[in-house]
Amino acid sequence: MSKQLKEKIAFxxxxxxxxGVILILFWILEFIFVRGWHMLNWKFLxxxxxxxxxKGGIYPAIVGTLYLxxxxxxxAFPLGVMAGIYIHEYTVDSWFKRFVKLMTANLAGIPxxxxxxxxxxxxxxxxxxxxxxxxxxxxxxxLALPVVIRVTEEALxxxxxxxxxxxxxxxxxxxxxxxxxxxxIAMPNIITGLILSIGRVSGETAPILFTVAxxxxxxxxxxxxxxxMALPYHLYVISTSGTKVxxxxxMAYGTALVLVLFVLILNLLANALRRFLSKKVKMN
Amino acid sequence: xxxxPKIESKNVNLYYGAFxxxxxxxxxxxxxxxxxxxxxxxxxKSTYLRxxxxxxxxxxxxxxxxxxxxxxxxxxxxxxxxxxLRKKVGMVFQxxxxxxxxxxxxxxxxxxxxxxxxxxFVEERVETSLRxxxxxxxxxxxxxxxxxxxxxxQQQRLCIARALAIEPSVLLMDEPASALDPxxxxxxxxxxxxxxxxxxxxxxxxxxxxxxRVSDKTAFFYLGELIEFxxxxxxxxxxxxxxxxxxxxxRFG
Numbered sequence: 309m310s311k312q313l314k315e316k317i318a319f320x321x322x323x324x325x326x327x328g329v330i331l332i333l334f335w336i337l338e339f340i341f342v343r344g345w346h347m348l349n350w351k352f353l354x355x356x357x358x359x360x361x362x363k364g365g366i367y368p369a370i371v372g373t374l375y376l377x378x379x380x381x382x383x384a385f386p387l388g389v390m391a392g393i394y395i396h397e398y399t400v401d402s403w404f405k406r407f408v409k410l411m412t413a414n415l416a417g418i419p420x421x422x423x424x425x426x427x428x429x430x431x432x433x434x435x436x437x438x439x440x441x442x443x444x445x446x447x448x449x450x451l452a453l454p455v456v457i458r459v460t461e462e463a464l465x466x467x468x469x470x471x472x473x474x475x476x477x478x479x480x481x482x483x484x485x486x487x488x489x490x491x492x493i494a495m496p497n498i499i500t501g502l503i504l505s506i507g508r509v510s511g512e513t514a515p516i517l518f519t520v521a522x523x524x525x526x527x528x529x530x531x532x533x534x535x536x537m538a539l540p541y542h543l544y545v546i547s548t549s550g551t552k553v554x555x556x557x558x559m560a561y562g563t564a565l566v567l568v569l570f571v572l573i574l575n576l577l578a579n580a581l582r583r584f585l586s587k588k589v590k591m592n
Numbered sequence: 593x594x595x596x597p598k599i600e601s602k603n604v605n606l607y608y609g610a611f612x613x614x615x616x617x618x619x620x621x622x623x624x625x626x627x628x629x630x631x632x633x634x635x636x637k638s639t640y641l642r643x644x645x646x647x648x649x650x651x652x653x654x655x656x657x658x659x660x661x662x663x664x665x666x667x668x669x670x671x672x673x674x675x676x677l678r679k680k681v682g683m684v685f686q687x688x689x690x691x692x693x694x695x696x697x698x699x700x701x702x703x704x705x706x707x708x709x710x711x712x713f714v715e716e717r718v719e720t721s722l723r724x725x726x727x728x729x730x731x732x733x734x735x736x737x738x739x740x741x742x743x744x745x746q747q748q749r750l751c752i753a754r755a756l757a758i759e760p761s762v763l764l765m766d767e768p769a770s771a772l773d774p775x776x777x778x779x780x781x782x783x784x785x786x787x788x789x790x791x792x793x794x795x796x797x798x799x800x801x802x803x804x805r806v807s808d809k810t811a812f813f814y815l816g817e818l819i820e821f822x823x824x825x826x827x828x829x830x831x832x833x834x835x836x837x838x839x840x841x842x843r844f845g
Contacts, residue, residue, distance in 0.1 A: 400652045401652065468689075470685060470687060470689035471689060471691060471692075473647065473650075473685065473689070474685065474689040474690075474691065474751070474754075475691070475701070475705070476647070476650070476678070477645060477647065477678055477682070477683040477685075477755075478678065478679075478682075478701060478702035478705060478706075478754065478755070478758060479675040479676070479678040479679040479702060479705060479706050479758065480675070480701075480702075480705035481675060481705075484705045488701070488704075488705070489691050489692075492692065493692055
């Protein structure tokens with residue numbers, strides 16, 4: 309076989325495999341869209357569930373997920389970015405730095421149900437937050453933390469040292485250099501990572517299971533110490549352990565579609581924001 | 593005529609871990625002169641240059657012995673603040689490294705991080721510095737534009753303006769023209785010649801002709817040692833050491 313022919317065959321194999329990946333994604337989307345699309349209307353998005361969750365809407369679950377996402381990011385974003393800055397800009401290569409990095413990687417590998425149990429033990433019971441938005445947000449934040457740290461670190465690694473040296477040579481301190489030169493360059497990548505971890509957090513079920521999620525709660529929360537419904541848990545409930553699983557099938561597909569659209573929109577937003585920010589960095 | 597030297601190093605040794613990178617360097621530089629540091633790659637000339645604004649301090653595992661003075665003061669003394677030193681000793685790097693900010697903000701950066709924020713003062717200093725770096729006429733109508741829109745040669749002159757803005761008295765240049773085209777290079781060289789009246793300049797260069805054109809004194813480094821240091825004319829026409837002779841005539845390096 310000539311090497312030109314081999315080249316062609318290899319090329320086509322790679323191409324078909326890549327297409328396969330896309331195909332699977334579209335298959336999943338198609339599956340959910342076809343079954344959930346007719347559910348999607350204003351009433352579904354803005355009313356409470358009714359009749360054993362076989363009718364009505366999913367409004368409280370949407371609101372709950374939004375609260376949990378916002379709460380977890382309020383906690384994980386500043387902490388993770390600061391930890392990433394510390395690891396990359398302040399520590400020299402030492403056993404301590406390697407240890408911190410290894411532990412961060414390990415944290416990312418812990419199964420989400422373990423985060424859920426830990427969150428219940430620490431936030432719900434020990435700190436007495438109870439089943440609450442606060443406990444759930446902190447638990448989800450812990451889950452997102454290693455991702456935010458990792459993304460921040462990667463964004464900082466990608467920045468050429470000549471920017472740092474140039475700033476330090478002008479008498480700037482490390483903090484000034486990081487804040488005025490390095491962070492603005494790194495921000496587009498950090499924000500992208502942030503939004504991707506929001507996608508991850510909004511779909512997690514296990515960490516909220518014992519810390520915040522309500523089975524059925526047709527009202528909105530009044531404080532961060534209230535329980536809420538959440539999209540992934542609601543989906544789990546009405547498709548497996550509801551009172552009338554078969555009758556709430558449509559509701560389940562509708563919920564799944566809303567969740568998928570939510571993540572999809574976030575990803576698109578991440579892209580747009582990254583482009584906008586990289587442009588702004590150059591112009592400003 | 594001997595004046596008090598601007599910069600002086602006495603028996604300086606520098607180690608990267610176990611590697612002995614600078615071996616007992618003793619040298620002094622007069623004010624308002626241009627000194628070229630030449631030698632093959634890895635000879636220690638860039639390391640020597642970075643002694644004077646303590647950029648070597650950023651490298652882990654480095655050890656420095658000996659005495660380095662600027663204006664008669666030990667710049668490695670414990671009481672000295674490194675950021676104050678770097679205000680006095682500016683640096684221009686090999687590759688132009690403007691910040692991803694506007695042309696104006698690039699030059700203003702050194703002022704701002706040193707707490708000089710008064711608007712009219714900053715504007716005035718930015719203009720003066722850009723004029724000194726022979727860039728004002730080319731950028732005065734687009735100060736708000738990104739520095740990345742400038743050509744490589746313009747970017748390097750912007751970096752020179754940026755260094756001049758905080759009014760240093762010493763300017764360190766690490767192969768400032770090696771990444772530039774011949775026309776930009778000659779502009780930078782003219783600039784160095786003009787800046788000499790206000791600054792003491794030390795320049796690392798791989799380009800023999802450039803060393804010959806811009807410098808008053810030349811120091812030849814080889815394997816971490818200062819082999820010869822003399823008037824540039826002497827180094828290029830009548831060097832005392834045979835190794836200097838063979839390097840400047842291009843027989844090795």
